[in-house]
Amino acid sequence: MNSLFKALVLGLCLLLSGMVHAQGLRNNVKLQERLTQAKLGEIQRNLAIPQEKMNALAPIYRRYDAEVNAIHFARQDLLQAGRLANLSNEEADKVVAALLENAVKLSTVRKNYYAEFKTVLTPQQVMAMYRSEAQMRRRVQQELRRRMLNKTK
Numbered sequence: 258m259n260s261l262f263k264a265l266v267l268g269l270c271l272l273l274s275g276m277v278h279a280q281g282l283r284n285n286v287k288l289q290e291r292l293t294q295a296k297l298g299e300i301q302r303n304l305a306i307p308q309e310k311m312n313a314l315a316p317i318y319r320r321y322d323a324e325v326n327a328i329h330f331a332r333q334d335l336l337q338a339g340r341l342a343n344l345s346n347e348e349a350d351k352v353v354a355a356l357l358e359n360a361v362k363l364s365t366v367r368k369n370y371y372a373e374f375k376t377v378l379t380p381q382q383v384m385a386m387y388r389s390e391a392q393m394r395r396r397v398q399q400e401l402r403r404r405m406l407n408k409t410k
Contacts, residue, residue: 293322296393303389304382314377321370325363332359 297318301311344352367387374383 289323289326293319296322296390299393300386300389304378304385306378306382310377314374317370317373317377321366321374324366324370328359328363328366332356 297311297315300306300314300318306314371383374386378386
């Protein structure tokens, strides 16, 4: 049952990620919320967090996720703004500097939210939450790559 539920959540995330790619997540608030809700559900299951703690964690996580998404959108814009092969050295240097700045921003967001997450979760649970997030992100990226490869065939 647990693996079936995980498969359903993964399917939902993949479906939503496909829709994200097609519609543009930043312009679709309802889709953003559904994706965040799916992430929260998977985090709750992976960490076995009781509902009362999830009620306290959810608003913190939603704010965190919105900030992280904004950073990721900015990164995507940088990578799509000009194809890397077509950039001059100066333009490529600016893109690299901006990507490094985004990495610093992402690290700062995580550092700032760590104290808030610790009001609800143990430090071990915060680490597990970050790990769970990374796993979800990898699965979604793999599925998007698979779909892109299937489209080109």
